[in-house]
Amino acid sequence: MPLWLIYHPPQTFTTPESKSALVKSITSIYTSSGLPAFYVVINFIPLSPDDNTFIGGEPSSARSKPFIRFVAEHIAVHVSQNPGRQERTIKRIDDALRPHVEEKGYDWEWHVDETPRALWKINGFVPPPFGSKAEKEWAELNRPVPWEEDEKEGNQRSDRRYVVSM
Structure with missing residues (x-):
């Protein structure tokens, strides 16, 4: 809890520093709520060549901006049944990702799945x-x-x- 998968074109997150900065931002979403840092697992998945990603039936390489897709799986804490916690989580995720994607001019999207804790x-x-x-x-x-x-x-x-x- 949580598992993050970051699908990105090879020209993004090219340095250890850029990955580390994003990883620290994502990890802080959870550690600020008291969760152990080791719960957070993040995998960068470069999609090369860029024509392995299609948006609206067109290769993402035809777009003017790189497209980054974030998928998070939450297990330890579920927020979907608590509107206040849900809003705080959405804000924390947006705030953590924004400097690493939006401020660099990338197109981006994210979603969270909630896996049963019992599993x-x-x-x-x-x-x-x-x-x-x-x-x-x-x-x-x-x-x-x-x-x-x-x-x-x-x-x-x-x-x-x-x-x-x-």
């Missing part, structure tokens, strides 16, 4: 609930470790290797 594990562990003491420990350590829920969270052990629902 997610990291290193064989069921991740701790959002905002829990255990998740804060994962964020501080920046890695998954065995955890136990406290009484408030249901008094269940997380070193179990089965899936639980939220």
Whole structure:
């Protein structure tokens, strides 16, 4: 949570610095909410030659601007059922991406899919609930470790290797 796939033409994000700056912006969307940084996985997928992408039935290379497509999969926290959280997430994503694409004159589009949390594990562990003491420990350590829920969270052990629902 989340997995980002960035489909882009080869003439964009050509330096480690440009990728790193975008990665830091995207990662901060989630770490600012308390999620562990290691939850954020970002894959740059250059589409070369550019004629592998079509928009409106035409190759994107026929357009005057490079086109970047962002696909994010959210697992740990779903925002679609909470209008306030949804609006904040949309703003955070726009604010994170804008300097790296819009301000460079690129055309861009993004969307977020929400994958069921019950179908997610990291290193064989069921991740701790959002905002829990255990998740804060994962964020501080920046890695998954065995955890136990406290009484408030249901008094269940997380070193179990089965899936639980939220």
